[in-house]
Amino acid sequence: MRILVITMLAVGALAMPARADVSDLEEGFPTALTDAYPKEYLGREAQLVNRFIRTDKEEDGFFFEPRLEFGFPRNAQISVAVPFRAGELEPDGLGDVRVEALYNFNQETLGVPAVSLIAGLETPTGDDSEGVDPIVGAVFSKTLGRSSLLHRLHLVGRYQFNSEEQADERDGRYEAVVGYSRRVSPQLFILFDYLREQDLKEHEETNLVEAGLRYGLSPIWVLSAGVGFGIGAESPEVQATVGLQRELLIPYSSPE
Amino acid sequence: MTRTLGLLGSALCLLVGSACGGMHLEQRDRVTFMRGPHNYDFYSRHNDPFETSAAIHFAHAKAHDVLQLTPKGKAYYHDAAFNAESVAYTYNPPRLEPHMELYGPYTGRFLWQLYRAIDWTHVHHGETYDILSSRQIDWDRKKEWTDRQVRYYLELNDRARSPAPLDVTMRRANVMMKPYFGIFRSLYPQSTTYFYVAHWWHPAIYEAMMLGGNDEEQDEAVRETHEQTFSRVFHDRPSRMLLSREMMPRYSRLSPESANIFDNLHMIHGIAYAILAYEGWDEEQKRAEMYRVLDALGYQPGDEELARKFSLPYPDMDPRCYEGWMKGYEGEMNRIMEEMLREMWPGMSADGSSDPPPNVMHQLRLKLSPGYQPGEHPGSLHQALMKEYPQMKMDKEGMAPGKASEKMVRTMIKGWSEKYGNMPEVPPIAMTDEPSLRPAPCGPEERHHSAGRR
Numbered sequence: 001m002r003i004l005v006i007t008m009l010a011v012g013a014l015a016m017p018a019r020a021d022v023s024d025l026e027e028g029f030p031t032a033l034t035d036a037y038p039k040e041y042l043g044r045e046a047q048l049v050n051r052f053i054r055t056d057k058e059e060d061g062f063f064f065e066p067r068l069e070f071g072f073p074r075n076a077q078i079s080v081a082v083p084f085r086a087g088e089l090e091p092d093g094l095g096d097v098r099v100e101a102l103y104n105f106n107q108e109t110l111g112v113p114a115v116s117l118i119a120g121l122e123t124p125t126g127d128d129s130e131g132v133d134p135i136v137g138a139v140f141s142k143t144l145g146r147s148s149l150l151h152r153l154h155l156v157g158r159y160q161f162n163s164e165e166q167a168d169e170r171d172g173r174y175e176a177v178v179g180y181s182r183r184v185s186p187q188l189f190i191l192f193d194y195l196r197e198q199d200l201k202e203h204e205e206t207n208l209v210e211a212g213l214r215y216g217l218s219p220i221w222v223l224s225a226g227v228g229f230g231i232g233a234e235s236p237e238v239q240a241t242v243g244l245q246r247e248l249l250i251p252y253s254s255p256e
Numbered sequence: 257m258t259r260t261l262g263l264l265g266s267a268l269c270l271l272v273g274s275a276c277g278g279m280h281l282e283q284r285d286r287v288t289f290m291r292g293p294h295n296y297d298f299y300s301r302h303n304d305p306f307e308t309s310a311a312i313h314f315a316h317a318k319a320h321d322v323l324q325l326t327p328k329g330k331a332y333y334h335d336a337a338f339n340a341e342s343v344a345y346t347y348n349p350p351r352l353e354p355h356m357e358l359y360g361p362y363t364g365r366f367l368w369q370l371y372r373a374i375d376w377t378h379v380h381h382g383e384t385y386d387i388l389s390s391r392q393i394d395w396d397r398k399k400e401w402t403d404r405q406v407r408y409y410l411e412l413n414d415r416a417r418s419p420a421p422l423d424v425t426m427r428r429a430n431v432m433m434k435p436y437f438g439i440f441r442s443l444y445p446q447s448t449t450y451f452y453v454a455h456w457w458h459p460a461i462y463e464a465m466m467l468g469g470n471d472e473e474q475d476e477a478v479r480e481t482h483e484q485t486f487s488r489v490f491h492d493r494p495s496r497m498l499l500s501r502e503m504m505p506r507y508s509r510l511s512p513e514s515a516n517i518f519d520n521l522h523m524i525h526g527i528a529y530a531i532l533a534y535e536g537w538d539e540e541q542k543r544a545e546m547y548r549v550l551d552a553l554g555y556q557p558g559d560e561e562l563a564r565k566f567s568l569p570y571p572d573m574d575p576r577c578y579e580g581w582m583k584g585y586e587g588e589m590n591r592i593m594e595e596m597l598r599e600m601w602p603g604m605s606a607d608g609s610s611d612p613p614p615n616v617m618h619q620l621r622l623k624l625s626p627g628y629q630p631g632e633h634p635g636s637l638h639q640a641l642m643k644e645y646p647q648m649k650m651d652k653e654g655m656a657p658g659k660a661s662e663k664m665v666r667t668m669i670k671g672w673s674e675k676y677g678n679m680p681e682v683p684p685i686a687m688t689d690e691p692s693l694r695p696a697p698c699g700p701e702e703r704h705h706s707a708g709r710r
Contacts, residue, residue, distance in 0.1 A: 041286065186350030
């Protein structure tokens with residue numbers, strides 16, 4: 001809880017002008033839902049996910065993940081994420097650093113959704129972690145109807161290969177998210193989703209129903225907050241997330 | 257690599273099961289803004305005008321879907337409603353700048369390149385306001401940073417608007433005899449004049465900054481100009497689109513490229529709205545025509561050479577004064593339109609006469625005025641002229657979506673070259689000394705007065 005409070009204070013202290021895109025959904029901000037659209041070419045953004053988790057065993061813990069995201073090359077983004085866990089979550093401390101890229105193939109049309117592919121690597125930087133695990137995935141986003149409220153459906157699928165399978169581990173795990181987003185006001189988006197993911201440990205799955213808000217504080221800051229409730233055994237009882245995204249204004253860039 | 261990825265994308269589309277065959281797939285290809293010490297200084301220093309800009313861009317975005325999705329028979333109703341909604345947004349603006357898709361998602365799904373062009377040029381608007389607002393950029397370095405932004409704008413996005421004057425790009429576009437020309441202005445007069453106010457406001461803010469310099473006088477000039485938008489301009493709207501050379505002569509001398517880019521964007525708004533409001537074409541045909549016009553008003557190599565080929569009708573104007581010449585029909589935009597019709601006329605008249613008859617010119621003037629005027633024929637300009645002059649010769653192919661009469665384009669470009677090719681270039685403006693704000697040179701009837709302010 002202390003981390004959440006610190007984050008909220010930081011938001012208040014740092015709020016100032018920005019062009020972070022409140023409509024551009026990113027995994028973790030504040031739910032597992034992402035859309036098929038990448039960051040603008042040459043854009044760069046610092047991100048921070050702060051999450052409180054109460055497990056099905058009623059253990060409380062915190063998860064945070066600073067990330068850097070770059071719009072590069074055109075129609076693509078690359079992100080580097082460094083996760084940490086604290087509290088009663090095991091294992092705690094530094095988790096597996098992840099590098100992930102998303103490439104978008106198309107602007108959606110009236111009939112065809114936007115389609116993106118995901119490729120990434122998870123490196124064994126955490127305790128008890130072995131091997132570099134490749135990640136592949138796809139994202140589909142489709143705007144619905146004629147409304148100006150930007151009603152959108154999203155479908156996300158990821159598969160992570162377990163390159164060095166340990167005892168009682170799967171050889172890979174999947175994650176699937178189906179969700180919906182829409183604009184509420186010029187600065188505010190709301191989103192809902194259902195997440196189902198496998199744990200690397202055999203026979204463990206998570207099912208979550210999530211809801212979240214994304215709010216544009218200024219042209220460079222987006223604040224997001226969300227909550228998720230687990231369904232069934234092995235799923236967290238509840239998790240609450242506060243996310244921060246800040247467009248980086250350095251280094252200066254221009255053709256000479 | 258890109259081709260391989262494109263093939264992979266097509267394969268994925270087929271997997272989705274949608275009808276990809278025949279669909280026009282394109283990439284988003286959005287680009288971020290140029291980083292510099294000026295970033296977001298307009299937001300920080302002039303927040304009320306920043307929010308007004310956001311409100312105007314809300315209206316631009318939403319207009320696309322309103323016009324595309326509203327049946328012609330309901331235009332009278334939606335014009336009033338949309339104008340009211342846009343004015344309400346301007347008086348109670350959003351805090352952040354929207355991109356076009358945010359309020360016009362339907363049109364974005366079949367005219368994406370239009371949104372790329374508009375959003376990118378709005379970024380250029382924002383950054384050039386930032387540069388002038390920035391106290392960290394000294395007055396004598398404003399041009400250097402503005403030029404740097406112009407280069408960034410032209411080089412990083414292939415949908416950049418042209419830095420050539422509108423006189424040239426409108427002749428390249430050759431839209432006057434298209435079946436949509438005049439439709440938006442006639443059917444949506446209130447919305448049309450809302451955007452005329454917007455296109456008064458945008459250059460007026462630049463010019464206020466040019467009068468005020470970097471110090472507190474800039475705040476004063478911008479505040480007075482901005483307040484006048486609400487106290488006077490919205491209540492007595494311009495009846496034509498004002499060009500940069502009219503409303504921001506000093507900024508046009510500082511950066512003619514940037515000034516022309518804005519004219520070419522503002523013209524794209526008007527043409528896009530007419531195409532969308534026109535019911536005679538389906539979405540594929542509208543896209544073909546819109547993308548043709550985007551190319552014509554877009555950046556083409558060599559356009560920079562023409563950037564200073566315009567004159568300044570009011571070089572000493574003050575944006576704090578809402579003067580009579582800003583409101584009426586007579587002005588640069590309509591001069592260009594009348595010139596183009598005259599240049600085309602020998603190829604359109606039945607007897608090869610060199611000048612259009614007075615009744616033809618009269619219909620043009622009526623069609624260029626917002627709403628239906630007494631004596632104006634309904635429909636497009638072409639329909640109105642055919643009623644006045646039934647024997648008019650028309651190039652049917654040139655009227656088709658996505659096509660242009662190359663002969664007419666050549667004729668008009670030749671006409672421009674003969675009239676203006678050797679004109680003296682508009683002179684640069686000295687930026688060595690920061691200007692000192694003088695009292696506005698206008699009487700109380702032309703000027704907004706804030707209580708307690710000078």
